[in-house]
Amino acid sequence: MSGEAGAGKSSLVEQFAQQAGRAARVLWGHCDALQTSRVLGPVNEVVAGLALVQRESLEILEHLGAGPLAAIVRQRLRGVGARGIPRGPRASTRDNPAGLTAREVQVLTLLVRGHTNNELAQRLHVSAKTIDHHVSSILEKLAVRSRTEAVTAAFELGIATAAD
Numbered sequence: 352m353s354g355e356a357g358a359g360k361s362s363l364v365e366q367f368a369q370q371a372g373r374a375a376r377v378l379w380g381h382c383d384a385l386q387t388s389r390v391l392g393p394v395n396e397v398v399a400g401l402a403l404v405q406r407e408s409l410e411i412l413e414h415l416g417a418g419p420l421a422a423i424v425r426q427r428l429r430g431v432g433a434r435g436i437p438r439g440p441r442a443s444t445r446d447n448p449a450g451l452t453a454r455e456v457q458v459l460t461l462l463v464r465g466h467t468n469n470e471l472a473q474r475l476h477v478s479a480k481t482i483d484h485h486v487s488s489i490l491e492k493l494a495v496r497s498r499t500e501a502v503t504a505a506f507e508l509g510i511a512t513a514a515d
Contacts, residue, residue: 463511
């Protein structure tokens with residue numbers, strides 16, 4: 352930002368970067384690198400800096416439940432070649448009142464019927480350790496501490512019915 356059109360703007364952007372936190376400082380550092388004599392290096396650094404900032408933004412947006420905006424950020428990250436970008440929850444998971452996956456609902460339904468982890472593992476053709484992970488995830492998502500509380504929550508949320 353040189354010349355009259357950019358007069359004072361550079362210092363304003365720098366002040367913002369200093370106040371806005373680490374992600375903005377990373378981006379400012381990459382933008383500042385564009386003013387060096389190197390040609391390709393800074394462009395790659397800026398892309399990497401933008402990807403870093405966007406990844407951090409994606410985490411914040413997902414935590415806030417800002418689905419549409421998170422989808423835009425995911426799309427932009429994929430556009431710059433970023434890998435390992437989560438697709439986000441499936442529609443069935445989003446529709447579940449507790450955010451349970453289809454498999455977690457299946458496991459919870461079998462918990463309601465009183466099955467043990469070993470019985471669940473045999474029935475679902477997975478290891479007992481996998482069932483342990485599913486049960487832990489269910490307990491966390493339902494904000495309960497025991498299988499009994501999970502069964503109660505399943506009935507309260509309508510995930511399980513007396514017919515189950």
